[in-house]
Amino acid sequence: MSERNPGFSTRAIHAGQEPDALTGAVVPPIHQVSTYKQDGVGGLRGGYEYSRSANPTRTALEECLAALEGGSRGFAFASGLAAEDTLLRAVTTPGSHAVIPNDAYGGTYRLFAKVTHPWGLDYSPTDLGDLDAVRAAIRPETSVVWIETPTNPLLSIADVAAIAEPGARRGRGRRR
Ligand SMILES: Cc1ncc(COP(=O)(O)O)c(C=O)c1O
Known part of the structure; x- marks a missing residue:
């Protein structure tokens, strides 16, 4: 598979999983925080304000699952029933x-x-x-x-x- 059109295994390992910009960690860190500092009212840094609505760990999982399914967007939930509801x-x-x-x-x-x-x-x-x-x-x-x-x-x-x-x-x- 070419770099432009990666296969399933490559997408499973790399999609949504760029090395961490700050530390270079190759596995997405687990962000254990509830609230994110903002640059001003409505000025979300990287799109994050509160972990329940979005957080970088969940984003990595959602991007990887979307890439594996050939979808444009993935959504992760805390349980199957939450997703179904x-x-x-x-x-x-x-x-x-x-x-x-x-x-x-x-x-x-x-x-x-x-x-x-x-x-x-x-x-x-x-x-x-x-x-x-x-x-x-x-x-x-x-x-x-x-x-x-x-x-x-x-x-x-x-x-x-x-x-x-x-x-x-x-x-x-x-x-x-
Ligand atoms: C087919 C099916 N759907 C939904 C669920 C619900 O998932 P969860 O327990 O994460 O809510 C299960 C759980 O076993 C399941 O087997």
Whole structure:
């Protein structure tokens, strides 16, 4: 692989991981600080003001993951459920509908059943290994098909490409 078009292994080791400008450390230091000194009101130094909103350690991880996935931006969360909750709030509104695995991870199922459903997000537990069942479950207001593959805990397999293909998404209507 050329330097301009690095392969997966090179991206895993280098993306988001320039040697530390101050010390030359080749592994990103863990920044254990909550607040960053600013150059003035709204004058963030390097874009950082408070560690929860952004910090250099998390930036390094997000840049590396984005590079590995061929994406333009990565987002890291403190837990899987925090990521799921954020994603659902970003791409759905009350009145939307989601297709979810009929053996979804328990925490994910409870997020849909106990948190987002009372808020107005309807959902259909479906066998994602059955493409016809997935197609039948999709409605005009479906904005999410939640795929786990292999599923946890039953290890059933979904055909991600087939589910993502326009024919399978025929019922997809408004996104927000
Ligand atoms: C498929 C799946 N989704 C989501 C989660 C939730 O991750 P976390 O425990 O980090 O919130 C898990 C955890 O085991 C999982 O297996």
